[in-house]
Amino acid sequence: MSGVAEVNTNYLAEMAESTVAVGYKQTEVGLIPEDWEVVPIGSLCTIFGRIGFRGYTKADIVEQDQGVLSISPSNILQGTLDFDHCTYISWSKYHESPEIQIFNGDVLLVKTGSTYGKVGLVSSLEREATLNPQVVVLKKVKCPSPLLSYVMQFELVQNQIEETIVGGAIPTLSQKAVANYLVPIPKKHDEQAAIANALSDVDALISVLEKLISKKQAIKTATMQQLLTGRTRLPQFSLREDGSKKGYEPSELGEIPEDWDAVKMEELAKIQRGASPRPIDNPIWFERNSTVGWLRISDVSKTNKYLTETTQSLSELGIANSRFVAKNNLVMSICATVGKPIITKKDLCIHDGFVVLNGLSVDQDYMYYILKELEDEWGKQGQTGSQMNLNTELINGTHVAIPQNAAEQTAIANILSDMDKEIQALKQRLNKTKSIKQGMMQELLTGRTRLI
Structure with missing residues (x-):
């Protein structure tokens, strides 16, 4: 023992x-x-999909006014639908499969491809629609449709999706597997409706914030186009000393204000390309505790205007073999994510995928917005090799419009900066609201918090 x-x-x-x-x-x-x-999902609804003879080919695709909407994975966001980019198929294919004709109140699930598991509630459909073969529809729903949509998005179901997905290059869910997923649900319809309504209210707020952000961004874009070209003048800079209105004059950029200049970028700063130690994967170049960052394209891609952190830091040897950029400098990416500017808020080094604008002779924030205005254009002009890139010759030779009065540069930059801050505050509120929604789903869809 x-x-x-x-x-x-x-x-x-x-x-x-x-x-x-x-x-x-x-x-x-x-x-x-x-x-x-x-209960299994299959007890709450019936699942239909476009399979076998009901699939369609390119010959079935028609113009918008000649057929019906075919909903594909790209139309399904997480919880909602978007119809900005649509495919339309013939009426004959629509009538061939009545069970997969789509109506408001249906719930859609992506069953095939890289975005499997995405869920969308059909709630504002205004025309006839059917399914792409990569999507299934949950119909004849025996609980509030919004509730079923939230249940399908919930991690409990998403985890079951991950466990039952099959296929290698083309991941696929079987309708039988989906029907067998187990979910908890209130027995009382009133409680089902209360949960759906609470989560729908949060989704409505998220939608309002997303639309407001989109509107503010559009206004900012239009404002940049007006202010950075001088087509719209700020009142305090629009008049001559005698009180008459300032005019315009021709330039390499077309007509610009008479007290502005069209200047090549090489005249505004010394534009220098970065440098990389070789081989770049050698650990001797890096030091975790160093205060000097190593700027990567991924760092810039996730940054708005000001860069405060980098994923990696360089050793003294790495710094000696790179191009050092002190904080509070203007840097721009010239490969992969082409033409994106950022203002550094820490000491760092840049590799040859970036340029730094040293000795800038104009307002830094104004120049930042000039570069933002050029970003899309430079993305089109970049030389293509293994990846898109810009060369310094192209950048140096680019003309930009600059107010002669430094105070006007600053005033324009301040207006655009204020708009950026407002948009950023809205994005932070949106992210917080989305986090709140996730917490609410965890509480309400498990019954930890009861509404009735």
């Missing part, structure tokens, strides 16, 4: 049950309220 008693399994089961909170029960999907039930 070892002196260690064997624990009775019945005793362990009783102990586990005794830890369950009053009013809750342990189930195969976790702890849920006693008056909820665990």
Whole structure:
């Protein structure tokens, strides 16, 4: 005898049950309220898809006014639908499969391809529609359709999707597997509706914020086009000393204000390309605790205007073999993510995928917005090799419009900076609201928080 008693399994089961909170029960999907039930998705709806003879070919694709909308994975966002880019198929293919004709209240699920698992609730469809073969539809829904949509988006179902996905290059879900996913749900319709309504209210706020951000960004874009070309003048700079209105004059950029100049960028700064130590993967170039960052394209891609952190830092040897850029300098990417400017807020080094504008003779923020205005154009002009890139000759020879009065440069930059701050604040609020929604789903869809 070892002196260690064997624990009775019945005793362990009783102990586990005794830890369950009053009013809750342990189930195969976790702890849920006693008056909820665990059911397969297939008991809440019927799942249909376009398979076999009901698929379609390029010959079935028609112009918008000659057929019906075919909803594809690209039209399905997380929880909603977007119809900016659509495919249309013939009426004959639409009538061939009545069970996959789409109506408001249906729930869509991407079953095939890289975006499998995306879910969309059909709620504002205004024309006839059917399915792409990569999508299935959940119809004849026996609970509020929004609730089923949220359940399908919930991590409990998404985890089951990951467990049942098959295929290598083309991941695929079977409709049978989807129908067998287990989910907890209230038995009372009133509670089902209350949960759906609470989450729908948060989604409505998210939608309002997204539309507001889009509107503010469009206004900013239009404002940049007007102010950075001088087509619209700020009142305090629009008049001559005698009170008459300032005019325009021809330039390499077309007509610009009479007190502005069309200047090549090489006249405004010394534009220098970065340099990389070789071979770049040698650990001797890097030091985790160094205060000098190593700027990567990925760092710039996720940065708005000011760069405060880098993923990697360089050793003294790495710094000596790179191009050092002190903080508060203007840097622009010239490969991969072409033409994106940032203002550095830490000391760092740049490789040859960037240029730095040293000794800038105009307002830095004004120049930042000039570069932002050029970003799309430079993305089209970049030389293509293994990846898109710009050369310094092209940058140096580019003309830009510059107010002669430094105060006007600053005033224009301040207006655009204020607009950026407003947009950024809205984005932060949007992200916070999305986080709140995720927390609400965790609480409401498991019954941890009860609304009724």
